[in-house]
Amino acid sequence: MMSTYYAGLLADVGILLLGALSVYVILATGQLSLGNAGFMGIGAYLTSYLTVTAGIPLTAALMMAAAASGLIGVVIGFPALRLKGIYLAMATLGFGEMVRSFFLNFEAMGGSGGFDGMRHVSLAYIWSWAAAILLLVAILERSQLWLEMRAVSDDETAAGLVGLNTTTIKVGAFGFAAAVAAVAGGLFAHHHVYIEPGNFSFERSIDFVLAVILGGSTVGAGALVGALLLVMLPEYLRFLAEWRFAVFGALLIAMLLVRRQGLLDRSLLGMFGSRRPA
Amino acid sequence: MKSNLIKAACIAGLSTALTATAGPSFAQQAGREIVLGAIVPSSGPFAEWGRANTVTLQMLERQINGSGGVNGAKLRIEILDDATKPAQATNNLRKLAGDDKVLAVAGPLTSSAAEVTFPVANEMKTVATSQASSKPGVAKLNRPWAFRNTIDEGVLGRTTVPYYKKTFNIKTVAIIYDAKDATAATVGSRIMPALMKENEIDVLNANDPLSFNTGDLDVSAQVTKMKALNPDGIVVSADYSQAVTVIREMKRQGILKPVVGSTQLISSAILKAAPEIPIIAPATFYATMKGDKPEKFVSELQPLLRKTSGLPAEIEPSMYDANIYEIVSIYIDAIKSAGVSGKAEDLEADRTKIRDYMAKLVGFPGLGGPIGFNDDGDAIKAFYILHGENGSWQSKVRGCSTAPGHPGC
Amino acid sequence: MFLQQFVNGVTLGAVYTLIALSFSLVMGILGVLNLAIAELFMIGGYFGFAVILAKLPLPVALLAGMAGAALVAAAIEKIGYQPLRNAPPVTPMLSTLGFSIILQNVATNLWGSDPLQLSEEVLSARFTFGPVSISAMQLVVLGATLVLVILLAFVVQRTSMGRALRAIAENRDVARLLGVSAGPVTLLAFMLSGALAGAAGVLISLHYAAITPYIGVEIGLKAIAVMVVGGTTRIWGALIAGPLIGIAEVMTTAYGGSQIRDFVVYGLMIAILLLRPQGLLGGPRSEQGPRV
Numbered sequence: 014m015m016s017t018y019y020a021g022l023l024a025d026v027g028i029l030l031l032g033a034l035s036v037y038v039i040l041a042t043g044q045l046s047l048g049n050a051g052f053m054g055i056g057a058y059l060t061s062y063l064t065v066t067a068g069i070p071l072t073a074a075l076m077m078a079a080a081a082s083g084l085i086g087v088v089i090g091f092p093a094l095r096l097k098g099i100y101l102a103m104a105t106l107g108f109g110e111m112v113r114s115f116f117l118n119f120e121a122m123g124g125s126g127g128f129d130g131m132r133h134v135s136l137a138y139i140w141s142w143a144a145a146i147l148l149l150v151a152i153l154e155r156s157q158l159w160l161e162m163r164a165v166s167d168d169e170t171a172a173g174l175v176g177l178n179t180t181t182i183k184v185g186a187f188g189f190a191a192a193v194a195a196v197a198g199g200l201f202a203h204h205h206v207y208i209e210p211g212n213f214s215f216e217r218s219i220d221f222v223l224a225v226i227l228g229g230s231t232v233g234a235g236a237l238v239g240a241l242l243l244v245m246l247p248e249y250l251r252f253l254a255e256w257r258f259a260v261f262g263a264l265l266i267a268m269l270l271v272r273r274q275g276l277l278d279r280s281l282l283g284m285f286g287s288r289r290p291a
Numbered sequence: 292m293k294s295n296l297i298k299a300a301c302i303a304g305l306s307t308a309l310t311a312t313a314g315p316s317f318a319q320q321a322g323r324e325i326v327l328g329a330i331v332p333s334s335g336p337f338a339e340w341g342r343a344n345t346v347t348l349q350m351l352e353r354q355i356n357g358s359g360g361v362n363g364a365k366l367r368i369e370i371l372d373d374a375t376k377p378a379q380a381t382n383n384l385r386k387l388a389g390d391d392k393v394l395a396v397a398g399p400l401t402s403s404a405a406e407v408t409f410p411v412a413n414e415m416k417t418v419a420t421s422q423a424s425s426k427p428g429v430a431k432l433n434r435p436w437a438f439r440n441t442i443d444e445g446v447l448g449r450t451t452v453p454y455y456k457k458t459f460n461i462k463t464v465a466i467i468y469d470a471k472d473a474t475a476a477t478v479g480s481r482i483m484p485a486l487m488k489e490n491e492i493d494v495l496n497a498n499d500p501l502s503f504n505t506g507d508l509d510v511s512a513q514v515t516k517m518k519a520l521n522p523d524g525i526v527v528s529a530d531y532s533q534a535v536t537v538i539r540e541m542k543r544q545g546i547l548k549p550v551v552g553s554t555q556l557i558s559s560a561i562l563k564a565a566p567e568i569p570i571i572a573p574a575t576f577y578a579t580m581k582g583d584k585p586e587k588f589v590s591e592l593q594p595l596l597r598k599t600s601g602l603p604a605e606i607e608p609s610m611y612d613a614n615i616y617e618i619v620s621i622y623i624d625a626i627k628s629a630g631v632s633g634k635a636e637d638l639e640a641d642r643t644k645i646r647d648y649m650a651k652l653v654g655f656p657g658l659g660g661p662i663g664f665n666d667d668g669d670a671i672k673a674f675y676i677l678h679g680e681n682g683s684w685q686s687k688v689r690g691c692s693t694a695p696g697h698p699g700c
Numbered sequence: 701m702f703l704q705q706f707v708n709g710v711t712l713g714a715v716y717t718l719i720a721l722s723f724s725l726v727m728g729i730l731g732v733l734n735l736a737i738a739e740l741f742m743i744g745g746y747f748g749f750a751v752i753l754a755k756l757p758l759p760v761a762l763l764a765g766m767a768g769a770a771l772v773a774a775a776i777e778k779i780g781y782q783p784l785r786n787a788p789p790v791t792p793m794l795s796t797l798g799f800s801i802i803l804q805n806v807a808t809n810l811w812g813s814d815p816l817q818l819s820e821e822v823l824s825a826r827f828t829f830g831p832v833s834i835s836a837m838q839l840v841v842l843g844a845t846l847v848l849v850i851l852l853a854f855v856v857q858r859t860s861m862g863r864a865l866r867a868i869a870e871n872r873d874v875a876r877l878l879g880v881s882a883g884p885v886t887l888l889a890f891m892l893s894g895a896l897a898g899a900a901g902v903l904i905s906l907h908y909a910a911i912t913p914y915i916g917v918e919i920g921l922k923a924i925a926v927m928v929v930g931g932t933t934r935i936w937g938a939l940i941a942g943p944l945i946g947i948a949e950v951m952t953t954a955y956g957g958s959q960i961r962d963f964v965v966y967g968l969m970i971a972i973l974l975l976r977p978q979g980l981l982g983g984p985r986s987e988q989g990p991r992v
Contacts, residue, residue, distance in 0.1 A: 017415065018386040025378055045790055092974050099733055099789070103928045104973050107966035110921070114962040117470060125476040127406060129432065133414070205381065207406040209473060212377075215921060219797065226794050247379070251372065255342070255601060255809055258334055258374070262801030266780055269795045273787045334805065336914050338813040470959060502958040506918040508908055509715075511708035512953035519701050532815045535910050543821075543835060563817050564910075603812050 020136045022248065024204050026240045027136075027143035031197035032217070033224035033236035034150055035190040040225060041159070042186045043166030044093065045102045047218050048109030049194045054213030055082045055112060056195025057202040058122055064203070065130040075142070075199045079192040086191025090184030109218050116210040127209035134203045142196055150233040162186065194221075227268055229277030238277045325361045325633050327622055328369045328387030329615070330398030330408070330419075335375030336532075340400060340611050342602055344422065345370050346595050347612040348397075351619055361626050364633055368619065373399055380404035381411050388417040392638055394631065395420070395645050397618040400611065402426035402474050409433035416639065418622075418646050422614040425554055426474040427482070430668030438649055438668045440614045440621075442692040444474070444553045445482045447573040447674060450690040452486045454676050455524065455551045455571045458687075463493045464551075465522040467513055467537060469529035470502035478553045479528030487526075495520040505533055514540045524549045531558040538564040559607055562679050570679040575672055576613035576659050577684050585658045588613065617657045625649060653698050665694035673700045703832045705954045706947065711838050711907075713946025714845040718900035719923035720930060720938040721852060725893040727927060729869040730886060731789050736776055736796040737897045738920025739803035742913060744769035744898025745905035746807060749816055752906065758822060762844075765902035766895040772803070773894025777887050785886070800916075807913035818909040837907045844903055848896060849939055855892070865889060922949075925969040930980055937981035945969075 015023075032053055039046045056078045063074035089108060096104055122128045153159055164172040165179050173179050202208045224243050229235020246264070250257045268276070329348055333341035348368050355366045369391050373380035380399040387393045388411075395418040399408050402424040409429065412419035413436045420438040421430070427445055430437045455461060464487060468479020480500060487494050501513045514537065517525060525541065527534045527550050534556055541547070542565040549569040550556075556572040578589055592608045625631065625648040631641040654661040660673030669692070676688040691700035719741055726734045744765035751761040780795040823836035856862035864885045867875035876882055904919075905911040926945050930937025945965060952964040972980065 016385075017389040018382060021382045021385045021411075025382070092970075096973060099727065099731075100928060100973055102733070103924060104970050106921070107925065107970045107973075110966045111963055111970075114960070114966070118959045118963075125470055125473050126426070127403075127473055129406065133410065205378070205407040206410050209403060209406075211403065211471065222790070223794060223797075226790060247374070248382070254372070255334060255338070256805065257372070259802045259805035262798040262805070265798035265801070266795050269787075269791055269798070270779075270783050273784060273791050334808065336813055336912070338808050340813075499957060500959065504918065504962070506914060508904065508915055508919060509708070509712045511711070512705055512950040513958055515701060515704050515708060516954055532912060535815050535817065536908065539817075539909055543824075543826075544833065545826075558814075560814050560817065563819060601809050601812065603814065 022244055024136050024139050026237075026244045027139045028197050028201045028204065029220065029224055029240040029244060030143050030237050031146060031193055031200070032221040033228070033240055034146060034233065035194035035197070036221040037225045037230070037233060037236050038150065038153075038190045038193070039186050040230065041166060042162045042183050043169065044183065044186070045098075045222070046105040046187075046190070047102045047215070047222065048105035048107070048112075049190065049221050050213040050215070050217035051109035051112030052082050052086060052191040052194035053198035053201065053217065054116055054210070055085060055191075056198030057208050057213065058116060058119075058128065058198075059195070060199030061128055061131050061202045061208060062122060064132070065128075071132075071134065071138075071199075071203060075196055078199050079195045082195030082198075083188045083192035087184055087188040089191070090187030093187060094180060094183060106215060106218070109213075109215060113210050113213050116213070123209070125210060127207055129207040131203045131206045131208075133206050134200070139200050139204060142200060146193055146196065147233065147237065154233055158182075223265070225275070227265065227275055229275035229281075231274055231278050232282055234282065235275050235277040239275065242276070323364055324367055325364045325623075325626060325631075326367045326369060326391060326393045327619060328371070328384075328391060328393035328396040328398075329619070330371055330373050330380050330383045330387070330396060330400070330404070331615075332375040332400055332404075333372035337375050337400065339602060339606075340423070340609070341372060342599065343596055343606065343609060343612050344400070344615050346599050346602075347592060347608070347616050348619060350592055350595055351616055355623060361623055362633075366623070369393060373404055375401065375404075377401075377404045377407045380408045384408050384411045384417070384419060385415065388412075388415040392635065393417070394626065394633070394638075394641055395622045397422060397615050397622070400424070402429055405429050405437070405439070409437035412436045417642050418649060420618045420621075420649075422618055423611045424474075426477055428667070434666075434668055435650065436646060438664055438670075440618050440662070440670045440672075441554070442573075442575065442672065442674055443667075443669050444478050445486075446692045447554065447690075448478075448482055448486045449489075450674075450688060451551060451571060451573050451676050452483075452490050452492070454688050455549070456490050456492060458571070458678075459524060459549045459569070461492055461524040461549070463495050463520075463522045464524045464526050465496045465501065465517045465520050466494055466526040466528065467501040467503070467510075467517065468527075469505055469533050471505040472530060472533070474553070475529045475533075475555060476502070478555075479526065482553075483526050483528060495522050503529075503533070503537070505530070507533075508536065510537050510540050511544070513537075514544050514546065517541075518544055518546050522548065524551060526550070527552045527556065530555045531561040534561055535564045538568060538570075541565065542568065554610065557610055557677065557684075559605070562682050562684070566681045568680075572677055572679070573674050573690075574610050574677050574684075575670075575674045576608075576610045577675070577677055577686070578607035578609070579684060580659065580675075580686070582659075584656070585613075588616065588658055613658045617655075617662060620657075621649065621652065621655055621662070624655065660691075660700050663697055665692075665697055667694075671697055671700070701831070701954070703830075705950050707832050707834055707838075709947030709950035710943050711841060711946070712950060713943030714842050715900060715904050715919065715942075716923050716926045716946055717938050717942025718845055718848065718896055718903075719919060720926035720942055721849065722893045722897040722900065723924055723927045724930070724938055725852075725889055725896070729865055729889045730781070730785075732781065732796070733789070733793045733924070734776070734796045734890075734893065735793060735920070736773075736780075736799040736803065737893065737923075738916030739800040739807075740769040740773055740894050740897040740916075741901040741904075741919065742807060742911070742916040743772055743803060744901030745911045745915065746811060746816075746901075747898070748902030749818070749905060749911055752818065752822060758840075758906070761906065762899060762902050765898040767898070769898025769901065770891040770894040773890045773897075774887060776894075777890035781886065781890065782883070785882075804913050811913070813913060815910045815912045818906070821909050822906045835907075841903045841907050844899065848899055852892070852896070853936070861885075861888060922965065925965065929969055929972050941980060 059078040224239030228239020331341035371383040405424040469475040629644040663671040747768040748761040748765035930941030
């Protein structure tokens with residue numbers, strides 16, 4: 014019987030895992046998104062509206078919110094095609110801030126006062142979604158589509174010359190990621206049963222990126238390791254009292270210096286079994 | 292291949308198991324120790340409040356244990372830092388109530404944290420009392436286990452604004468608020484305009500709300516607009532660290548009009564921003580309060596605060612220190628008078644006894660006067676309208692947050 | 701009131717310009733987004749404050765801020781950038797994030813989280829030109845920004861140090877083949893960037909006469925927007941983009957309402973990015989920044 018403290022932490026891990034996966038999928042096509050908290054926010058508010066005001070059951074609400082957010086992700090994905098590297102990252106950052114600013118002014122759902130009324134969901138429910146999407150990404154990683162995505166990431170011009178539809182791949186990645194982040198948001202809303210615009214800030218977007226980079230940026234399961242690290246580590250560093258965050262920052266730097274691909278990578282994963290020839 | 296996925300799952304499971312079992316556990320010696328919990332922000336933008344709260348609670352713990360403990364048992368206050376992140380506050384409550392099996396929890400401090408932590412308090416059937424949350428309705432939404440040793444800003448405003456109007460002959464105001472701070476935004480966009488209307492004061496920028504965001508350095512545009520309106524007074528609804536920015540800009544641009552606001556303004560920092568601008572705000576406690584209890588409290592706490600590394604040398608006990616001191620004192624009183632045994636097997640019953648004691652509390656001797664709780668879970672206690680000018684706060688009016696069906700102060 | 705708001709906007713813009721330049725020095729030359737610059741700004745501000753509180757004159761405060769921030773920047777370069785210089789840029793970016801977390805924590809522990817204030821403003825004399833009122837400190841901020849930008853442009857365009865910087869920015873490997881040693885040049889870039897951020901920190905915190913460990917956060921984000929709008933590799937771009945964004949922000953607040961301010965600023969940034977992805981004064985379209 015797990016203590017509710019660890020249950021609460023694991024719920025946070027599951028939600029962060031989904032957010033990290035949303036960054037991971039986009040990163041796989043060579044794009045860095047610093048604004049996925051915006052999609053999380055859209056998902057959170059939309060799902061909450063559907064369950065609280067429209068009385069729709071949670072699972073259906075999550076799927077609807079994911080679909081809507083995915084659509085927005087696709088819409089964002091098109092102009093994103095024109096931008097590369099840091100410029101794209103900045104644009105996504107701007108997008109995230111605009112979404113947060115929007116909800117801050119959106120009085121219909123509380124504005125800065127926040128929105129509540131959601132019903133609490135169990136840890137098991139959160140992890141059914143988290144595990145399902147992790148599985149989905151794992152399957153995706155073994156598919157032909159993934160190879161195409163990696164090709165686009167490695168050399169977009171060449172990929173286009175070889176006949177890959179780089180537009181569909183890149184925009185599709187944004188759409189899928191937006192849907193996943195929206196699910197993260199919906200689950201967040203129903204775990205904490207209160208949301209406010211401040212929950213979906215740049216800091217949240219950076220947390221997603223941190224989880225991917227620290228946990229392992231080359232495999233999907235890395236997002237899981239990263240999420241565990243980011244949630245559990247501050248708890249274990251409590252004994253450091255007022256130097257807790259400084260040590261966390263130092264550990265972050267140390268990790269990047271020592272193992273820049275993140276904790277988990279293909280070879281570590283492969284150590285546990287026979288590797289499929291690459 | 293599938294096997295890689297299974298390997299990944301094994302790694303994940305192993306990490307979880309390791310992290311789940313490696314954490315420290317706290318054993319409560321049944322009957323010989325009384326454990327209470329506290330959630331304070333010791334890191335992040337409100338680190339000073341959390342650290343001052345910690346010193347206050349440690350002082351209380353020493354005082355209680357020094358005079359025989361609680362019914363002979365030793366008192367231990369388990370203090371956890373929520374780093375000003377609401378998610379951490381909820382996990383802190385789960386840890387305190389679930390793992391450490393505390394009898395009651397003081398905290399969390401901010402309304403944002405309280406909004407998500409109070410539902411957990413209800414889930415875990417443990418009393419949680421906030422020492423600073425004043426956003427309207429937060430405890431009300433989370434009865435019966437949520438309480439707040441603070442007064443709803445709407446109630447306080449009803450005494451503050453008439454005093455302000457009378458003292459400075461105010462007929463018109465402009466309102467500026469921190470749009471990113473839920474309490475400040477609610478006070479600035481809903482409560483204050485309504486109060487102004489009630490008192491027949493014209494809000495000159497009613498159709499054009501003036502706001503800024505927490506963390507903004509520059510409010511010159513907003514203040515220039517206020518100057519153009521030429522009001523008799525300015526309503527600044529923001530936490531004092533942000534209000535300082537506004538007031539300094541007011542001084543820079545030559546608007547030396549009196550300021551009124553909520554409890555969020557109360558601090559010593561704000562008196563330094565522009566000493567010639569009068570500031571009117573309500574408080575349930577201030578460091579220069581007269582009276583046996585508050586003076587004793589300040590004389591004991593102030594030297595401890597000033598000695599603590601990381602706290603400024605001229606720090607004074609704040610309203611939040613007084614509030615959390617009162618909260619834990621009430622818990623101790625509940626334990627003593629309501630037949631709380633402190634034994635592990637009675638945990639649920641003990642917590643319920645504390646909850647019921649608090650719901651019925653009347654006339655508890657707090658630092659500023661008697662304390663009780665109303666049906667919404669907010670405090671019925673005395674408050675004071677303070678007038679800050681030239682570097683010090685003076686108390687001008689004493690009020691009471693009476694509620695129908697409950698005795699007054 | 702319009703003129704006064706214009707002046708407000710230009711002052712705010714000067715702040716953004718300095719920090720944007722700080723970002724673009726490292727971004728343009730090394731392709732790295734140094735997320736610690738906001739905290740270098742903050743630390744510089746605290747050093748400046750400490751000097752002023754010790755009753756020493758303003759130029760000393762400015763030097764202290766610049767020197768202090770430059771030293772911290774050097775530490776960041778040695779520990780957080782050098783070992784990671786061959787990794788994809790997101791890695792050193794996150795490493796600088798680690799430093800920013802550490803710096804915020806240190807500042808909170810050293811100086812407290814409450815705002816530190818000056819009891820008397822520095823150079824608070826105000827000058828009134830018709831409907832516009834401007835303080836002496838504000839003029840110093842504007843003047844110092846201009847001077848620092850010109851100095852920077854001089855260093856980059858006319859000195860051999862600057863030539864080395866531009867060579868590395870152009871093509872690191874070829875530069876090294878031609879004898880430009882990357883190590884010292886990178887360190888120089890970081891330290892210059894730190895000094896600029898520190899200067900901005902001193903000027904700004906003295907102008908507003910209050911400082912907290914978190915003043916860098918919001919300003920940092922906006923400054924990145926300014927850098928992007930101006931074009932990350934062009935110094936003059938930041939000089940135009942800074943006041944542009946500052947004025948846009950102030951005018952939105954003044955005439956549109958403060959609620960939509962962030963919306964407009966970031967919307968403007970995105971619009972400019974879409975219309976001209978390399979920034980206002982950026983080079984040809986191919987110069988769009990490395991793959992992250």
